[in-house]
Every structure is written in structure tokens, then in C-alpha cells.
Amino acid sequence: MTVVPSEGAAGSTTGEATFLRKRYESPSRRFARRLLSQKVATASGVILILVVLSAIFAPLLAPLDPNKTDLRNTLLPPGSADFLLGTDYLGRDVLSRLLFAGRVSLVAAVQAVSVGLILGVAPALVAGYVGRWWDWLLMRFTDALLAFPPLILAITVIGILGTGLTNAMIGVGIIFAPRFARITRSAVLSVREETFVEAAKSMGLSQPRIIWRHVLPHLLSPLVVTATVLAGMAMIIEAGLSFIGLGVQVPQASWGSMLSTAYRFIRVSPTLILWPGLAIMITVLSVNLLGDGIRDALGREVRDMSS
Amino acid sequence: MTVQDSATTALRVKELCVDVATPEGWATVVEDVSLAVDVGEIHGLVGESGSGKSLTAMAIMGLITHSQSARVTGGEVLLGDVDLLKLSNRDLRRHQGKDLAMVFQEPMTSLNPAFTVADQIGESIRYHLGASRKEARERSIELLEEVGIADARRRCNDYPHQFSGGMRQRVMLAVALACEPRLLIADEPTTALDVTVQAQMLELIRSLVERHGMAVIFITHDLGVIAEICDRTTVFYAGQVIESGLVGEVIKGPRHPYTEGLLRSVPADDDLPLWWIDGSPPLPGQVSSGCRFSPRCEYSKNECDTHAVPLRLSADGRAIRCALADDLSLNGRD
Amino acid sequence: MTQVLEVSEMSVSFPRRSGLLGKSQPLRVVENVSFEVGKGEVVALVGESGSGKSTIARAVLRLLPIDNGRITLADVDITTLSQRALRPHRRNAQLVFQDPYSSLDPSMTAIEIVEEPLRGFAMSREERLRSAQELLASVGLAGVEGRYPYEFSGGQRQRIAIARALAPRPALIICDEPVSALDLSTQNQIISLLDSLRQSLGVSYLFISHDLSVVRRIADRVLVMYAGEIVEEGPTERVFRDPVHPYTLALLSAVPAVVGDRSKHAKRIVLEGDLPVPGAPPPGCRFHTRCPFAMDVCRSEVPAWTEFDHGVSGRCHLHTSGSTLGFSGLTQFAEDAMASTDRDRGQTSI
Known part of the structure; x- marks a missing residue:
């Protein structure tokens, strides 16, 4: 090829080391670097990992059997001998129950979000990209689903599938699906109008390739954020379902069910309600903050505003 | 900078500094910028994108005082005797839209699609001048007529999308002129327009300045526009003022190699080969300690890279930031 | 093959629905336009925004439906081909867009962007990458293959877009206002680059612009558009004089x-x-x-x-x-x- 006017490397003033790093940094490394550079997100991630680990290793960490009743030691305050966080109305150790309940609550959140993602994203991706009557149909259907109160819908699903936490969470996942669908569709609609998608079309790329390579990566960040927000919501809905007895079954505990029983003894033992409440709050908060951090780390590059 | 200690100076900017946030921290992108704009004068700020001319304008307008991505780190912006940078938000708002008005590049996005143009022109008249709804409407119609919108009485009830790009920019001018501002900042107001419409707009702006006698800061990267409409010009490079003076003098006899390069880049009618300045401007935060243009300058000598070059004032009211200015004879355009 | 692109009596309309239940009333934005672009020729399409220039660019690539007329691209009548049948022919005509910010996928590196259009060819991934690297070098961007679009200036991005357009060895590149978003000095660099690529590769350009000073520098022939019609046509120098x-x-x-x-x-x-x-x-x-x-x-x-x-x-x-x-x-x-x-x-x- 011929000699062409060179613009000179814009980064000629950049050091060789940064140059090489920039040149060879893979997308996943870049994501990790940018996520770790955010203090709040990193701290939230660490907290979340601790929560998950404590749930996984609950049998090892729990000082006592979470379901063993001890009617001589009911409603003990925190700091009592052998019971660090006290006992509940049946004399069960609150700390042990809290650790085991974490397993239930976390699994519930993951189940609900996964069901929502599977049911919501794929149809919306096609609907948003193809448009026409597909789009119309999907949107009317999601509108109908969104009009349902979440708890009522979950109760309906439990009525059909039978009680049990997994069934309840499938119900919650169905409630989440339209939210994922809406986010996906609006993101697809905006990405579809981008010039680079038109460029891909004019290059003769196939539709699946365009969706996979040029549309999907740009959905990642809104979806991750939605997923984290809904994961928090799933735990709260689970708490609500357990509260009315449709979620987890006795004597098993979830944070939600602990909250509901503690509520009855709020006058006698006010700290009892604090622990599951704190657990839910800390987990939901760190999931959300981590979600924010992931969004920023995945986010499109900020355009240079100086001009 | 130009010393004009008369009452005719509408705006004086002294040693303004602005930082922007980069992934590596704050970087100075406007450094020690000083300007003076007289009443009735059109002062053109010219430079490549990223040279700091728009940020300078935004700082003057008070638009970056509370931004997370940019901050003013020093200097004064004197409108009359008032230093706008020292005002509280509340006091600043009293000036914004009244004494200070701005026209942006994008005629599509700078008007609110949900309100009629009369509402948008009348808004500041009612807010700043306390006019009644009816008075504001009448004044809006006058302003629309003044900026050359035919059938203004009927069209004032239209929404922005019912106007073409050029007409929308005229509406923007009417909004800006609503409270008879002392200073109008026009940030690339014609860049997004067709040449034919640009010609209409330039003529309109010129006549409005003659009639209202306000001071205008006109930001553009097009030297043709500068030559056509401005009285005085300040050339920006990498956040610094590198040359300023009367438009005719700067174009006929540039004293900074960058200005010469910009002039040579403008296509001429003759068949000279295309000219460009090699390389690109330094990124924010990556400027060298010496002359910032030196890496791209064909006249550069060793001394240019070692010492920072001060902006020097010459006897004829020009300002130049070039260590070699006295030894170079540069070519301009007649 | 002497004509790379032949367009005859092409009209294009946009659908427009008036009112909620109103019938769809097509809005004709390009009326009966005919022109051709020869091999190695640069034909400029000039006019104000809204005159129909960009519509023509998209219509001849069949990115927009046309009302009538005939489009022949590299001796193949593509007017009635299905989108699937058209796909292999798309490589013959490539687009360079006005906005170098939105025309490059921000999630891909420079080399991935240039490599992508080569996917349809019988080449290994290694060959494709090497070819993409050469293309980037040919537009003056050697050694920065792994960077993302945001790390480049507007002019450099436009170079990437040009390299991407050149990748499938097209006979024609349609440039839709390729320099109007750039600084003057950068504009001149890009124009000069386009000109030298034409000389070395023999590629033709349909060059869309509202800026006559740019057109004058690169075009052999000019078509002037007004309100959807071509109102004047001729060799650049003569039209200007x-x-x-x-x-x-x-x-x-x-x-x-x-x-x-x-x-x-x-x-x-x-x-x-x-x-x-x-x-x-x-x-x-x-x-x-x-x-x-x-x-x-x-x-x-x-x-x-x-x-x-x-x-x-x-x-x-x-x-x-x-x-x-x-x-x-x-x-x-x-x-x-x-x-x-x-x-x-x-x-x-x-």
C-alpha cells in the first residue's frame, strides 16, 4: 500500500509501559481493574462474598443445631452464655439460625433472578430487534404481567405448583421476567439505532451475528444492574411469603421467616427482629452497590468532555 | 492580555483555570486564560476540539461551578465590577439568562420539545424582568420577528419540532436575547447548519449586535467564520491562549506558528496542495513543560522544549505565546 | 466493468402515518434520480441537509426500500435481490459514516472492528487479523490495534472506519459526510488519505458532503441535489467555474x-x-x-x-x-x- 499521511501516535507522550498495558489488556482484565478501583463496590463485593461463604459453611460455623429447641432458655438477650445473639421463643440459637437462613434466602434470590432472566431476555431481544407484531405482542403481555401485584401472582403460582420455596421463587421469577424484558427491549431499541449497527448491516453481517456481537454486549450493563436490584427484591418478597407461611416450611428458617416470628415478640425481646433485618439490609445493600460498581466498570467509555 | 481600561469593556476574564476529571485524576485543560470583550464587539475563540475554548465559555457562564467532571480552580470573570466566580448560586442565577446568555451548537436538543417557543422565550422575561404572561408573549413575538421568523404571531405557538434546524437556531437567538443580555456566548452556533443557512445566521447575528450593542463571545473552529463576523480573535491551543488580536491583523500576519498552520489548512481557491499540521494536540494532563505546540511545530528549536513560554503583549495590542515570534516571518491571508 | 455503480430513475419514499387511524401516506424524498460512478472515480453528491443525499446513500445499498428504479452494483442488478441473496454482494460497496463516535462499536478494539468484515471470506482467524493489521497500518494507525475507540481522536476513529470499509476490498466506498465532524486540519489529512487510497487501490467513492471546499479537493464529478432532485451535474472544475x-x-x-x-x-x-x-x-x-x-x-x-x-x-x-x-x-x-x-x-x- 502507499505511503499515507500519518497522524502520529496520539499517545506518543504516554509512557511505553502504559502503552503496552493498554494495548494488551483484555476486556475482562479491564473490567476487573475498573471494578477494583471503586472502593464502595469492592467493599460491597467483599461483604457479599463473606455472606455467601458464611451461608455455604453454615454447618461448620454455626455453634449449635439451628433447629434444636431448649425451652429452659427462651428469648434470651444477646450476649448470654453459649448464645451469642440470644435465643428465640423456642430457645433456638439465633446466630445458628441466622447462618442457615442465609442459605435459603440467597438460593431464593438466585432462583428468582435466573427464572426472570431466562423468561425475560431472549424474547425481548428478538422482539426489540425484529420489531413489528412480535414486539407489540410481547409488550402487551408484559404490561398484563406487570399489572399483577407480585405477591398475588406468587401465591397463584404456589397454588398451581404447590407450596415450597422453589415454587414460590419460580413465581417470583415470572413476576421479574417482564421487568427484564422491558429493560432488554429498550436497550435493544436504542442500540439498534446506533450507526455501528447500521454499519454492520451494510457490511453484510448476518442478523444473529449482529445481535450477538453488536447488540448483546451493550445489554450487559443494564441487565446486571436490574438483576442486582431484583435480587434484593426477591429476598424481600421471600420474606413476605414466608411471613404469611407460603415460603419456607418450619422448622427451617429463612431471614424472612425469622423476621416474621420475631415480630410477635417485639415487646419482650426487641433485638430478635434486628438480626434478620440487618442481614437482609446488608445483603441487599451490598448487592445493589456492587451492581452499581459493575455497571460503571462495564459502562461505555465516557467521551472526553473537554473541547 | 489586551489592556482596555475603559468603561466600554463588558467582560474581562483574568487568569481563568479549569480542571477536568480524567481517569488519572484532575487535569488542567484551561490554563491562565485572560480575555477582554468590549461592548458591541464580537470576540472569536478559535482552536481545535479539545483546546479548551468551550470550557472557557462554560466557566464564564457559570455552568461548571458544581460539576463533578470539571471545576474552576482559579481566576476571575468580571462582568462589569462583579466577579461571577465569587457569586453564590442564587446570585449567579440572577445573572444567567439575563446579563449572560448562551446559544449552543445543537439546535435540536437545546430547546425543550414540550413547550411552545413563545413559552420558552417568555420564561426568562417573566423570571428575570417580572413581566406578566401577556407582556412576555408580546415581547416573544417581537423577538421572533426580530430574528427573522415570518408570521411570528402565529408561529410563536408552535413547538420546536415544527421548525427547521436553521429556524430553531433563530429561536435560540430569540431566547438568548429575551432579557437584553450584556454578554452573549455563541458556542459553535452555525457548525451544525448548512452553509446557506450559516450565511443567513451570521448576517443575523452581526445585525443584532449592531442593534443591541451587546458583547459577544463567538466560539468556532472555522477561521472563515471568524474572518467574516468577528472583530477580535483569540486562538487556543491545548488549554492556553497562544495568540490574540484584531481579526484582520491576525489573519494577515499571524505571529504564532499554530495560527499560521490553521490558516494554511483552510482550503484556498487556488490549487495548492492540501496542508495540515502533523500530529495531534496533547491529551489533557499530558502536556510538556515547554511550548505545548513545539512537538508539532516546524520552526521548533531546542529552547522551545525546555522553557515554558509566557504570553507576551506587544505594543500594537497583540498577544503571542511563542519564544521565536520576533525571529519568524509567518504567512497569513490577504 | 467500467461503471461500479449505476442508478437509474430511482425514487425513495418514507412511510408517514397521519393521525392515529390515518392511512399511511408515503413521503417522497428522492425523485427520479439517475447517476453512475465509474471505476476509480470520485463522484460528489452535494446539497443542504434534507435534500436527500444520505437517503440516496442508504437506498443504493438497499438499507432503505426504494419505490422504483434500478440499482446495478459491480455489474449485478441488486434491485430485487432478497436481503439474504444480497449479503454476498454487500462487500462490493462499503459505507463510511459522518460521526466517527457512533459508527464504531465501543466494545470492540480497533483490530476487531477491521477484522469483522473479513469474516465472510475463506480466511483463517490468523490471516484475518494479519490483514486487519495491514489495513490499519495503511491508514496510518500501526501499533495501536488493541485500543478501544474511546482511546482515539475523531480523526483516528475515521481512519479506523476507512480501514474497516476497505477490508472486504470493495469496488465502491460511499462516504457520508466523512469529514464534517472533524477539525479542519484533520479534515485535510483524511481527504488526502482517501485520495491516496483511491490512487493505490483504484477504489471509487460516492462522496456525500455539504461542504463545497472539501468536494472541490477530491471529486472528479459533482451532482448537486435540491429537494430530492439532481439539479446540476458535471465535472467538478467546470461546475465550480x-x-x-x-x-x-x-x-x-x-x-x-x-x-x-x-x-x-x-x-x-x-x-x-x-x-x-x-x-x-x-x-x-x-x-x-x-x-x-x-x-x-x-x-x-x-x-x-x-x-x-x-x-x-x-x-x-x-x-x-x-x-x-x-x-x-x-x-x-x-x-x-x-x-x-x-x-x-x-x-x-x-
Whole structure:
């Protein structure tokens, strides 16, 4: 090829080391670097990992059997001998129950979000990209689903599938699906109008390739954020379902069910309600903050505003 | 900078500094910028994108005082005797839209699609001048007529999308002129327009300045526009003022190699080969300690890279930031 | 093969729905346009925004449906091919867009962007990457293959876009305002790059621009569009020297000149008003509502396409209906305007 006017490397003033790093940094490394550079997100991630680990290793960490009743030691305050966080109305150790309940609550959140993602994203991706009557149909259907109160819908699903936490969470996942669908569709609609998608079309790329390579990566960040927000919501809905007895079954505990029983003894033992409440709050908060951090780390590059 | 200690100076900017946030921290992108704009004068700020001319304008307008991505780190912006940078938000708002008005590049996005143009022109008249709804409407119609919108009485009830790009920019001018501002900042107001419409707009702006006698800061990267409409010009490079003076003098006899390069880049009618300045401007935060243009300058000598070059004032009211200015004879355009 | 692209009598409409239940009323934005682009030739399409230039660019690539006409790309009639059958032919014509910020996928590196159009070819991934690297080097971007678009300046991004367009070895590149978002100095670099690529690769350009000073530098031939129609056509130098259509003259005179001396400003024709609303062109000559020379005949009769002695064609009654202000009158007017200095601003509205 011929000699062409060179613009000179814009980064000629950049050091060789940064140059090489920039040149060879893979997308996943870049994501990790940018996520770790955010203090709040990193701290939230660490907290979340601790929560998950404590749930996984609950049998090892729990000082006592979470379901063993001890009617001589009911409603003990925190700091009592052998019971660090006290006992509940049946004399069960609150700390042990809290650790085991974490397993239930976390699994519930993951189940609900996964069901929502599977049911919501794929149809919306096609609907948003193809448009026409597909789009119309999907949107009317999601509108109908969104009009349902979440708890009522979950109760309906439990009525059909039978009680049990997994069934309840499938119900919650169905409630989440339209939210994922809406986010996906609006993101697809905006990405579809981008010039680079038109460029891909004019290059003769196939539709699946365009969706996979040029549309999907740009959905990642809104979806991750939605997923984290809904994961928090799933735990709260689970708490609500357990509260009315449709979620987890006795004597098993979830944070939600602990909250509901503690509520009855709020006058006698006010700290009892604090622990599951704190657990839910800390987990939901760190999931959300981590979600924010992931969004920023995945986010499109900020355009240079100086001009 | 130009010393004009008369009452005719509408705006004086002294040693303004602005930082922007980069992934590596704050970087100075406007450094020690000083300007003076007289009443009735059109002062053109010219430079490549990223040279700091728009940020300078935004700082003057008070638009970056509370931004997370940019901050003013020093200097004064004197409108009359008032230093706008020292005002509280509340006091600043009293000036914004009244004494200070701005026209942006994008005629599509700078008007609110949900309100009629009369509402948008009348808004500041009612807010700043306390006019009644009816008075504001009448004044809006006058302003629309003044900026050359035919059938203004009927069209004032239209929404922005019912106007073409050029007409929308005229509406923007009417909004800006609503409270008879002392200073109008026009940030690339014609860049997004067709040449034919640009010609209409330039003529309109010129006549409005003659009639209202306000001071205008006109930001553009097009030297043709500068030559056509401005009285005085300040050339920006990498956040610094590198040359300023009367438009005719700067174009006929540039004293900074960058200005010469910009002039040579403008296509001429003759068949000279295309000219460009090699390389690109330094990124924010990556400027060298010496002359910032030196890496791209064909006249550069060793001394240019070692010492920072001060902006020097010459006897004829020009300002130049070039260590070699006295030894170079540069070519301009007649 | 001598013609890379042949378009004959093409019209394009946009669907428009009026009211909630109203019938869809098509809005014709390009009317009966014919032109061709030869091998290695640069043809410029100029006009104001809304004149239909970009619509033509997308229509000839079949990115928009056309009402009628015929499009022949590299000797293949692509007018009626299905989108699937069209895909292998798409490589023959590539697009370079105006906005170098939105035309590159921000999630891909420079080399991935240039490699992507090579996927349809029988090449290994290694070959594709090597080829992409060579292409980037050929546009002056060696050694920065792994960077993301945001790390490049506007001019460098446009170079990436050009490399991507060159990748499938197209016969034609359609450049839609490729430099109007760039600084002047960068514009000149890109124009010069495009010109040298044409000489070395023999590729043709359909060059869409509203900036005549740019067009003059690169185009062999110019087509002037007004309100969806081609109003003038001819070799660049001749059109610039002796325009046939008053609209071309107005476009030429609207470009602000860099002159130190205000009195040397050329007298200019400032067109009043705007383009007519698309789909509802005025009767007769579409330009008569803004034309400073409009006569009665212009308001009623559509001017015929006429070829003139100096190789320029156009549609304008001034030269055909025995007006005193004929072709020579038009150029005379321009010369008078240049010479006249009765107002210091040197402008006039007529």
C-alpha cells in the first residue's frame, strides 16, 4: 500500500509501559481493574462474598443445631452464655439460625433472578430487534404481567405448583421476567439505532451475528444492574411469603421467616427482629452497590468532555 | 492580555483555570486564560476540539461551578465590577439568562420539545424582568420577528419540532436575547447548519449586535467564520491562549506558528496542495513543560522544549505565546 | 466493468402515518434520480441537509426500500435481490459514516472492528487479523490495534472506519459526510488519505458532503441535489467555474472565505428561507421559492434536463426559455457580485 499521511501516535507522550498495558489488556482484565478501583463496590463485593461463604459453611460455623429447641432458655438477650445473639421463643440459637437462613434466602434470590432472566431476555431481544407484531405482542403481555401485584401472582403460582420455596421463587421469577424484558427491549431499541449497527448491516453481517456481537454486549450493563436490584427484591418478597407461611416450611428458617416470628415478640425481646433485618439490609445493600460498581466498570467509555 | 481600561469593556476574564476529571485524576485543560470583550464587539475563540475554548465559555457562564467532571480552580470573570466566580448560586442565577446568555451548537436538543417557543422565550422575561404572561408573549413575538421568523404571531405557538434546524437556531437567538443580555456566548452556533443557512445566521447575528450593542463571545473552529463576523480573535491551543488580536491583523500576519498552520489548512481557491499540521494536540494532563505546540511545530528549536513560554503583549495590542515570534516571518491571508 | 455503480430513475419514499387511524401516506424524498460512478472515480453528491443525499446513500445499498428504479452494483442488478441473496454482494460497496463516535462499536478494539468484515471470506482467524493489521497500518494507525475507540481522536476513529470499509476490498466506498465532524486540519489529512487510497487501490467513492471546499479537493464529478432532485451535474472544475443552476451558485457563494481584509469579501447570495417540506415540493422548478432569478415560467413548468456546451448539465429555465439573464448572465452576476463593494460587509440579499 502507499505511503499515507500519518497522524502520529496520539499517545506518543504516554509512557511505553502504559502503552503496552493498554494495548494488551483484555476486556475482562479491564473490567476487573475498573471494578477494583471503586472502593464502595469492592467493599460491597467483599461483604457479599463473606455472606455467601458464611451461608455455604453454615454447618461448620454455626455453634449449635439451628433447629434444636431448649425451652429452659427462651428469648434470651444477646450476649448470654453459649448464645451469642440470644435465643428465640423456642430457645433456638439465633446466630445458628441466622447462618442457615442465609442459605435459603440467597438460593431464593438466585432462583428468582435466573427464572426472570431466562423468561425475560431472549424474547425481548428478538422482539426489540425484529420489531413489528412480535414486539407489540410481547409488550402487551408484559404490561398484563406487570399489572399483577407480585405477591398475588406468587401465591397463584404456589397454588398451581404447590407450596415450597422453589415454587414460590419460580413465581417470583415470572413476576421479574417482564421487568427484564422491558429493560432488554429498550436497550435493544436504542442500540439498534446506533450507526455501528447500521454499519454492520451494510457490511453484510448476518442478523444473529449482529445481535450477538453488536447488540448483546451493550445489554450487559443494564441487565446486571436490574438483576442486582431484583435480587434484593426477591429476598424481600421471600420474606413476605414466608411471613404469611407460603415460603419456607418450619422448622427451617429463612431471614424472612425469622423476621416474621420475631415480630410477635417485639415487646419482650426487641433485638430478635434486628438480626434478620440487618442481614437482609446488608445483603441487599451490598448487592445493589456492587451492581452499581459493575455497571460503571462495564459502562461505555465516557467521551472526553473537554473541547 | 489586551489592556482596555475603559468603561466600554463588558467582560474581562483574568487568569481563568479549569480542571477536568480524567481517569488519572484532575487535569488542567484551561490554563491562565485572560480575555477582554468590549461592548458591541464580537470576540472569536478559535482552536481545535479539545483546546479548551468551550470550557472557557462554560466557566464564564457559570455552568461548571458544581460539576463533578470539571471545576474552576482559579481566576476571575468580571462582568462589569462583579466577579461571577465569587457569586453564590442564587446570585449567579440572577445573572444567567439575563446579563449572560448562551446559544449552543445543537439546535435540536437545546430547546425543550414540550413547550411552545413563545413559552420558552417568555420564561426568562417573566423570571428575570417580572413581566406578566401577556407582556412576555408580546415581547416573544417581537423577538421572533426580530430574528427573522415570518408570521411570528402565529408561529410563536408552535413547538420546536415544527421548525427547521436553521429556524430553531433563530429561536435560540430569540431566547438568548429575551432579557437584553450584556454578554452573549455563541458556542459553535452555525457548525451544525448548512452553509446557506450559516450565511443567513451570521448576517443575523452581526445585525443584532449592531442593534443591541451587546458583547459577544463567538466560539468556532472555522477561521472563515471568524474572518467574516468577528472583530477580535483569540486562538487556543491545548488549554492556553497562544495568540490574540484584531481579526484582520491576525489573519494577515499571524505571529504564532499554530495560527499560521490553521490558516494554511483552510482550503484556498487556488490549487495548492492540501496542508495540515502533523500530529495531534496533547491529551489533557499530558502536556510538556515547554511550548505545548513545539512537538508539532516546524520552526521548533531546542529552547522551545525546555522553557515554558509566557504570553507576551506587544505594543500594537497583540498577544503571542511563542519564544521565536520576533525571529519568524509567518504567512497569513490577504 | 467500467461503471461500479449505476442508478437509474430511482425514487425513495418514507412511510408517514397521519393521525392515529390515518392511512399511511408515503413521503417522497428522492425523485427520479439517475447517476453512475465509474471505476476509480470520485463522484460528489452535494446539497443542504434534507435534500436527500444520505437517503440516496442508504437506498443504493438497499438499507432503505426504494419505490422504483434500478440499482446495478459491480455489474449485478441488486434491485430485487432478497436481503439474504444480497449479503454476498454487500462487500462490493462499503459505507463510511459522518460521526466517527457512533459508527464504531465501543466494545470492540480497533483490530476487531477491521477484522469483522473479513469474516465472510475463506480466511483463517490468523490471516484475518494479519490483514486487519495491514489495513490499519495503511491508514496510518500501526501499533495501536488493541485500543478501544474511546482511546482515539475523531480523526483516528475515521481512519479506523476507512480501514474497516476497505477490508472486504470493495469496488465502491460511499462516504457520508466523512469529514464534517472533524477539525479542519484533520479534515485535510483524511481527504488526502482517501485520495491516496483511491490512487493505490483504484477504489471509487460516492462522496456525500455539504461542504463545497472539501468536494472541490477530491471529486472528479459533482451532482448537486435540491429537494430530492439532481439539479446540476458535471465535472467538478467546470461546475465550480461556470455553474448552471442558481442554487449551485448560492452554495458556492455561501462558503465563508478567510480574508484578512473585509473589503475583499465576495458579495454573496444569501438564500432566503428553507428547503421545501419533503414530499410536498412546490410546482414548477422546486427551487423557485428561494431563487433570486425566478421568472413566471419557473412557478408553473418543470425545467427540462439540459446538457450545455461546457459539459455541465442541469435543469433551469434561465438558460432555455429565452430569458435575458441566460447562462452568461448568471456567471456575469457572480462576477459583478465579486467586484461590487458598495457595502463594507460585502453581502447582499436578493
